[in-house]
Amino acid sequence: MKKAVSLPSFGKMAWRIVHRNYLAWKKYALASSVLNFGEPVLELLAFGYGLGTYIYLGRDMNYLVYLAPGLLAAFAMTSASWDMAFCVHERSHTSGVYEAMISAPVRPEDIAGGEILWEGFRSALFGSVFLVMLALLGLVHSPLALLAPILLFTTGLIFGPPAMVVALTAKTSEQMFFYFTLCLTPMFFFSGVYFPTTGLPPVAQMVVEILPLSHVIRMMRLLLSGVPCDLLVEAAWILGWLSLSLLLPVRWLRKNLTC
């Protein structure tokens, strides 16, 4: 039953998995949304309106305007990662949801595709709500912001698959915190959400340049605040990470489900 191709499928069956996740999500949509928005809003208040008043970035840039796109991009990353990791862990290790799917004619590549698409939509939806909040606060300065949902969707697609692999390989849900604490949190702090990466030591800068979040943030800053960046280079990095991410989950899912 081994197949050489290990890419997620985004066909009809994947969309049916998306439908399943929608049915499951709509039951607790309100509660999960409030929890989801709590953190970025707090960060915006504490760092933007609090600490930000002491920070001077020059006459052309308000710190809040600098911070907002970074928070939005990082929000898409963390929200997709947490949701993916905990849902997949539950469905693969505890509740037997994947086991039941695989007994029906659903393939591991359909499950992976469905879960990834769902995280994409989720990031786009939640991110867009946060974006509207930012706009209402007067922190969006470019009409290009209308394209932000596409970038949010892509961000979900980049960060969903690694979280899925983490969930599939972690024996207990506690083990997943290694990924969050050692990978996501440092990326969140040093990829240019709060301060430009140019302030980092050269080696750290190199690492941050390789990791995906810094590129998503620069792209987001272009869309929301009109801060110019090397569009082609950033897009290439983002697409590169997207391709790499999509290569990951199917083989792990097959291994987890032993098929």
Next chain:
Amino acid sequence: MTPPVVVEASGLKRSFHAVEAVKDISFSIKEGECYGFLGPNGAGKTTTMRMVYCRIASSGGILKVLGMDAGQNADEIKGRIGVMAQETALDPELDVRENLLQYSLYFGMTFPQACQRADTLLDFVNMKGKEGAEIRELSGGMKRRIMLARAMVNRPRLLILDEPTTGLDPQARLAVWDQLFALKKDGVTILLTTHYMEEAERLCDRVAVMHHGRILCEGSPAELVSKHVEPQVLEISQAAAGADRAAETLTQNSMRCETRGGVSLYYCADSTTLLSILNRAGTLPGQHLARPSNLEDVFLKLTGSDLAE
């Protein structure tokens, strides 16, 4: 004309690393038949079932399901059979109706078709009025009925049930049996595992007794009883007054005697003969039971009454 064969296995094997769970078994199941695997825990029943429903591959031998090779046509076979297994629980994030609806969608139905199918099946398992219930609110019996309904979404002609009634109370078990009888009447071929002998005797046309990964014997429950054990048995509780005195007489006069679970069992051709001998000797204990032999006697004789694990 003999009915077509639905499942055919020959020389089927499966090992997990060094452990041979299923060692070279052969069987065939005809259309419309109810076929049961009996065996203690660890006998290889579930592994055999998992190979039949294409969840795991075999390590050797031939396995054909609905005329198709299980290794080559797994996806097509999965689309045409119904499975209710121990590990495929209901989706706890969805309610009762959504479980059936969503599972119908996995089998390729359109949304309106899936809705209609979900409602029909809720009716079939008498769960109307519980559509919106959360899975965790349901009793074990209700969950099992929904799992049975879910196994039926694609109108399968072959239904595979791994321990369909384990852990259910008598009422819930009867409710599941009712549904299985209805399906059998409809001509659905059923393959099941159980360790309830009564279940096998009531539901199965043929059973296979499995032990240590092999099939020890196969046949209709009545055939197995007449072939492997004496026709009748006299049971005497060891706690009964006079059990010791009776034991001497009975051991001499019965064909075979066994003790298990605090009860001595004396197998014989005709229990009335034994009873009259005891009566004459004046050693008939008050607590005794004379009954025809059944599948449980066959099962315990063949697989031993020691714990398998």
